[in-house]
Amino acid sequence: DAGVTQSPTHLIKTRGQHVTLRCSPISGHKSVSWYQQVLGQGPQFIFQYYEKEERGRGNFPDRFSARQFPNYSSELNVNALLLGDSALYLCASSLNLDYGYTFGSGTRLTVV
C-alpha cells in the first residue's frame, strides 16, 4: 500500500508569490493534517481536515489556507510568500480523528 504522498518534494519560490502543496492520504484515511517544520524545531500545526471539513486551525496568518477534496486528498495554499515561510511542510493522514498519524516525506519550500 502506498503511504502518504506529497508533491512536489522540493520547491523554490520568490517572495510575494503563491504556492500550492498537495497531499494524498493513505487509502481509507479520512483525516489529513498539515504541519510546518522549521529546521531544528518540532512540527507546528497548521490545519486539520476530516471528512472534507476543517476541524482545527493553528496559529498561522490568513495567508495560509487549505481544503480537502471528496477523495480525501488535500491542498495547502500559501499566498504572499515571506522568507520566513521557508520550511518543511508535512502532511499526515489518519483513519479518523482518534487514530495516530502517518506522515508523508514532506515538501521542502525555500522562499528567496
Added chain:
Amino acid sequence: EDQVTQSPEALRLQEGESSSLNCSYTVSGLRGLFWYRQDPGKGPEFLFTLYSAGEEKEKERLKATLTKKESFLHITAPKPEDSATYLCAVRSGGSYIPTFGRGTSLIVHP
C-alpha cells in the same frame, strides 16, 4: 494549552552505550502520547502510542514508558543506525490535534 518539553536537545552516544530521552508534558486530560523518529529531510516515522500511566511499549532496542508527567524513551545498546531526531507529541482530551516537542537529536558513534 498543551506543552511538551524534550530533553536533552542533543545526545551523543557510543555504540552500545544505553541511555534515555525525556519528554515532559502538561496537558488537560491525556488522550495519547506519541513517539516518532525523524531522519534528516524526511517526515516523522511513528514509533509508539501510550495512553495511561504505567504503560510500556517496546520495539527492538527502544522502550517507551509513561508516567503522569513525563515519558521516557530508553535506548538499549544503540547502533549508528539509531541516529535520528526523536519527537514526542501529546494529544489532550479537548483536542484531536497532537502538540509536538522540539525533539532530541541523537547521534550514535561507531
